[in-house]
Amino acid sequence: DGGITQSPKYLFRKEGQNVTLSCEQNLNHDAMYWYRQDPGQGLRLIYYSQIVNDFQKGDIAEGYSVSREKKESFPLTVTSAQKNPTAFYLCASSIKSPGELFFGEGSRLTVL
Amino acid sequence: GQQVMQIPQYQHVQEGEDFTTYCNSSTTLSNIQWYKQRPGGHPVFLIQLVKSGEVKKQKRLTFQFGEAKKNSSLHITATQTTDVGTYFCAGPLNDYKLSFGAGTTVTVRA
Numbered sequence: 001d002g003g004i005t006q007s008p009k010y011l012f013r014k015e016g017q018n019v020t021l022s023c024e025q026n027l028n029h030d031a032m033y034w035y036r037q038d039p040g041q042g043l044r045l046i047y048y049s050q051i052v053n054d055f056q057k058g059d060i061a062e063g064y065s066v067s068r069e070k071k072e073s074f075p076l077t078v079t080s081a082q083k084n085p086t087a088f089y090l091c092a093s094s095i096k097s098p099g100e101l102f103f104g105e106g107s108r109l110t111v112l
Numbered sequence: 113g114q115q116v117m118q119i120p121q122y123q124h125v126q127e128g129e130d131f132t133t134y135c136n137s138s139t140t141l142s143n144i145q146w147y148k149q150r151p152g153g154h155p156v157f158l159i160q161l162v163k164s165g166e167v168k169k170q171k172r173l174t175f176q177f178g179e180a181k182k183n184s185s186l187h188i189t190a191t192q193t194t195d196v197g198t199y200f201c202a203g204p205l206n207d208y209k210l211s212f213g214a215g216t217t218v219t220v221r222a
Contacts, residue, residue: 033209040121042200042214043155050208058209090154097208100145103154 002027006091006104013078013085013111021076021107023091031097032074036060037088037106046089049074050097078109086111115139116203118213125191126221133216135184135201142204144177144184149215150197158199193220 004025013019025032034046045058049068063082068074074093078085088108092101117136125131135144143162147155159168161177161184168175172195174187188195198217202210 031208035212040214042118043202043212045209048209056208098204098206098210100157100160101147101155101202101210103156106154 004091004093004102004104006089006107008107009105011107011109013109015111016080018080019078019085019109021078021089021091021109023074023076023104024072025074025091025093025102025104026072027093027095027102028071029093029095029102030071031094031099032068033092033094033101034058034064034066034074034076035090035092037090043090046076048097085109115205115211116201116213118201118216120216121214123216123218124221125195125218127191127193129191130187130189131191131218132185132187133199133218135186135203135213137182137203140181142181144181145202145210146175146184146186147200147202148197149200153197155200188218191218191220193222196220 007022031050033048035043044060046064047066049055052071055068065077090106091104094101119134145160146158149155165179166177172189176185198215200215202212205211
């Protein structure tokens with residue numbers, strides 16, 4: 001079955017630690033995105049990538065980093081510089097930008 | 113900041129009643145998309161509207177794109193418990209990314 005796989009589903013980390021969230025898609029989509037969701041604030045764009053080896057900052061990129069070494073993969077690293085990292089993180093892909101988005105099931109990060 | 117605004121933020125509906133959620137943009141949109149997120153789940157694409165004044169229906173859901181392409185609405189008739197969730201509208205901010213509204217969270221009283 002084609003789709004987007006995010007892992008882990010739940011993650012706990014201590015303050016000061018970096019953590020990497022995985023996102024893999026087998027839909028052969030060129031564009032991939034990372035969104036952050038907080039209660040009552042909808043979806044905010046962190047980073048996006050239209051093609052392999054290229055990515056751009058979204059609206060709230062500070063404290064995050066990404067890579068796009070393969071078409072299928074777009075991992076997100078939440079660094080210790082992110083002041084309020086506890087949130088629900090959603091990865092998405094689309095055939096073209098900015099077309100219909102296909103979302104993964106999300107990763108819920110809690111900083112202890 | 114967000115380009116797309118949605119109202120209301122919360123909608124409490126009696127089962128069987130109708131309701132409407134609205135989406136407004138400060139600028140003209142080339143298209144508008146709607147997504148539904150069930151509690152504990154992820155957003156799922158519902159529909160895309162492209163033409164001025166366009167109306168599309170999916171069973172009990174009616175989607176409309178305004179004549180000026182700056183607003184959109186989602187109307188649900190005869191609400192059921194399966195309609196529970198958060199409905200988001202999203203419009204292209206530029207050629208590469210979507211701006212999402214804050215969403216309307218719907219709860220249903222049986």
